[in-house]
Amino acid sequence: MVVTASPTSAARWRVRALLEQLRRPESLAVLMGALVFLPMLGASGLWDPWETHYAEVARRIVVDGDWITPRWQGELFFSKPILNFWLMAASFHLFGISAWAARLPFALIGILGVFLAFRFVSRILDARRGLWAAFALCTTPFYFFISRQAITDITFCVFVMGSLASFALVALKPDTPRREALYIYVFAGLAALAKTPIGLAIPAAVALVYLLLTGEWSVLRRLRLPIGILLFFLIAAPWYVSVLALHGRKFSDEFFMHHNLQRAFTGVHGERGTFEYFIQQAGYGFFPWVGLLPLMLGRVLGRLGRREDAEALRLEVRSPEAQALRLELFLLIWFGVTFTVFTLIVTKFHHYVFPALPPLAILAGICLASEDGPGWRVLGPLGILPLLMVGNDIVSSDAHLANLYTYAYERPLPGEIYPRLTLALVAGLFGLCLLLWRFLRTRLLRAAMALLAAASALTLAWYYQPALGHTMSQQDVFDTYRRLARPGERLYQYQMNWRGEVFYSNDKIVKIGDEAGFRSIFTKPERAFMIAVRESLGPLDRSMRQATGRHVHVLEGSGLRYVLLSNQIGPGETDHNPLTRHLLSEIPALAHPVRAELVDPAQAAGGAQIAFLGYELRPEVPSTGDELEVTLYFQCLRRVDKSWQIFIHIDGFGHEFHRINGDHYPVEGLLTTDQWMPGDIVRDRVRLKVPIEFTAKSYTLYLGFYIGETRMRVLPGFPQDGSDRIRAGTFAMD
Template sequence: MSERWKTAPVRLGVGWADIAVLVLGLLVLTCGLGGYGFYEPHEGHFAGVAREMLLRNDWVTPTLNGAPYLNKPPLLYWLIATSTKLFGFNEFAARLPVALAGWLGAVVAWKWARELWNPTAGRMAAAMLCMAAGWFLFTHQILIDVLLASLLLASYYCLWRFLWEPRRWRYCLALYGLLGLCILTKGPVGLFFPVLSWVGLALNRRSFASFQKARLVLGAGVILAVILPWVVAVERANPGFLKYFLLNENLSRIADVRWPPDYAVSKVSALGYLAVAGIWGIPWTLLLPQALSSAWQDWQQGRSPEATWSQRRRSEGMLLLTIAAAAPLLLFLPMSSRLVYYSLPALPPVILLCAGWWSRCREPGQRQGQRSLGWVFALLGLVVGTGAFWLPRLVVNLPELANIAGLHFTAAFLLLALGASWLVAGVLLLARWPYRALVGLCLGLSLVWATVANGFATTEAVRSSRQLIAAADPRLGLETLWVFEGSRELGAAGAMSYYLDRRGGHPLAEVPGATRTAPLPPGWARGRAETAYRTVMVLTDGGVNRLPPVFPGPAPAYATNRRQLQEFWDSTRPVVFVTDFLRQPNDPQDPLDLNLPISAKEPLQVVGPRQLYGNAAAQEHWEQSCASRGQATAECSGRI
């Protein structure tokens, strides 16, 4: 047996400092999760599907707004549904799994960094990842990418441990189990990055013997055991799912011909993609030159014939982290379908490299880098701090933000706090107190992110339907039919359905006109055990920007058209119509009244960019509700 396999890593104890850092990271990542409505369409999509899994007691077929929604694997849906089962139908429960996934990613970073360098590096890695701009922002939004990034980081760690300790079966089984979970999170792309990293390590060793020792048959069995039960079940329940998912959601997305296309606001140019990747790592991307230089030295040191076992092990860790950081950037860079958050899996490996340098920056060979970083932080702190006196005025003049109260003060406070923390960190680095600089920087960033979480609530009316439905639904009642003008993604309608029925469904006896055997009236879907829940009708011919997705199977019950909308509008049933909040305000081909029913009058309610119109029956309900509260109709209508 080679000498390489004979030495075991030293066991490292866990101290109070480690626990304090991890607890602080958890507090930061969960701060304010339930304080603002779902940002639509993306958060409404994930929370809505998870909610309907509970309402229908169907954990196989993802369903949104009462119909199958087959564009994502189920792992995040399952996690949100489990959290909702425990904590109720609310925003905190829906966002908690993503925040916990981000925190577990920080735990993996803590463990890996302390094994690569020292316990101090572990604490720094956990703190730096939790404080990174992208990690904080995307743990406060329901998207897949933080979960995927954490699973990928854990799979890289298990791969590294398995290659250096091949007799430890737990790392082998964990690696393959994590790969299966990556597939259940994002699809086949979840397998690509770890395999690419493994190949890179084999090329570095100039030997593919690691694949021969990798128990690939066992690994394939573990991966299939993780993914196959759901894949078989969902294909049986929804024939054509696999073809649709592999072609439309994977190959067509790569070629940028996926339907419906992604919003232009989420797409970026190649240079913009690299810039956004740097923004997600702020402020730690500022020390990327020092981190890469340090990683290069570690890698070179491990390739020396005189290198110790520990140095060789660290060297391969540096290579693995570098590949893991570069792969998401290089893979999506040439694709026109790249979205702003596709680079997020590169962030944890980058943070690990940065933590490795910072934990050793007091060593003689790193002092010049420490001094340079001190000047960068100090100068940028001055620039950002002075920006508090002029930048907020530009922000509040943006049309979509002009009516948000308190935004000017929030923006100014953020810039002052961020600038001050950077300036103090720069001064401490120049004084050769790097550990104190990092502590001060993390405490300052904690204050900044707490303010940002509060700012999400400030801008809620722009991207969430929560305020609109909270104001309007009590005045309209269960018999009211809600119709949405539509948008390119169904998540906005899913969020409206969520807010119309937060109690978890209704007995059939409460549904106007419902029986056990007859089809439910429009605007309702059947749940479990003789229950039903409210849905939102969605226009399918509302314009080229609002054509809904087309999944395998029959047409969804929520689909309607302008002719049917007019029939609803002219009926005696109360009907309300909500305009698309994502329309371009100055587009002459898409005026605000493009899809309004004939005889629609002034809106009953206006919240941000959404306008709510009612037919004659809905207006009567509205007026009666206002009168019962002692309010004139004009007082309880209008803009919020």
């Protein structure tokens, strides 16, 4: 009689087998990466300009069927090699065109990097330290932010990491199978297809410095150089040769000369910066593990200073202690060489230093997992200093983390979504752990530090990055257009070059370049839609008012960057134009009416241009620590042709040492003074924080307009202090 297993028992066996597989260390490493990188991956649209730019190139591959020549708006696109576009195009082909499909290949590459970190550390040391290295890597902000973006940097970084990880295995473990050496060249070839032909140069430079410092030249015999170099060219060269054959000088001039050589040696765009530029970015991208830097460096440099350890390296001793030191030295060399290479490149973006971060993260994990004697414990508390410096910066400003992987660093950011309190708690508690390191160094302490790093990573990856996407992406305005537009109602864009307008319209959007073109469309009886950056709202609204006497309608403007405009509003639709709340039809009854008239000194002959009408305070009697809302009222008397800023000085004790400053552009920059029309009554509102240490009981409100060192002149006969500051009034403070 044949006995067969029941379906229930077979299912239980499969579940047990799966659980056993998941308990394996390598599976845990992959799961850690997946947990950080995959959730909420498509929760926001693709960010401008890089994600949408690259995604549109990939979309054209799918549409055109040309997998050799990348194109943008019908033109040849040779800014980057082909591999990333192949990955996105394949994902689009399988899953459809979406933000999730665009980012998925890069998240998977990021997970591969976490696995590679575990693999080579566990083989050289042990699985425990391999898991800690993988954990530190996937909770490093630079790494998880960029792994969740459809940009070229994670592929290049991971493939360089794979090449160097294989070199480390060959160099540090002589019994490593010979095929491992070939992976050096496979990954280097992929790196050359991912971002730049120097995919082999960085691993070669790191390997050379390592061999020079250790004298382990016998490693060269195990590198299989002839077949390896051939393998590198077999992987990297076919696409380069093909596109050179098809496009010749066009490709070589744009790709090699402009985007590689000029970018490296003369600069093409982006920042320039000094030596500390990348030190700052590396610190922000390494939070909170930056607190382990003194311990990481002290462990390696201190042991190298001991004669017996240095001798063990020179004699190629293979004891566990010597292997650990050799690996940590290799990681420092990897960081140092990579950091130096990208520091020397003239063109600088914040994320250019990213390939130097993985070895630091891996070293942090090894350091955290290692059992050190009391001699090393004194170094733990020293990490409070770099942690305090970095933590103070990222808690104080949301720009430092957001700008690690974005472009146009001056773009406004939605401060209300920034997890400031979480980051402050992580920094503070991580610093406490460093302080206790000297005394405890227990498993519980390491677990606490890991929990803090995980809390920071998951908050930033699952919540902050997707929420920030609603400002950085045009998807919301396109979704609103598709929901509201009827057949035949066209979409235009105004003076934009942010790439998303091309991707989300399937390259069908019509560009309008000036206000005359805008008026020609929006004054017609047919309904039309237009996407613009938020800063264009003031000029376009003024143009609409001049032509029709009506405001332009804003149908989507929830983000800080893009707005969807229309010349008509349909049933059930809501107008979100903020200017309708700030441009008044008549002067309201004010709690504090004050009149003063101002003029540009260069145009004084024509008479007053702006009249200050008065102000309101909320609360009327603020307390220290309060948020004070100051509302100012102005009337435009005569055309102003410059964009003046408003300054507010709230002075206590009659001097600037007890001053609350409130410099800003009118109406949050949406309605600058050069957009004001004669007769406009403008309501401007600003919120100011009253410092808790201010003790004066009476404060005087001064205000005016300025550009640089020049102030608008307050005309004689109106309340002022003699320095062209309107003296608006005095109020009490609790």
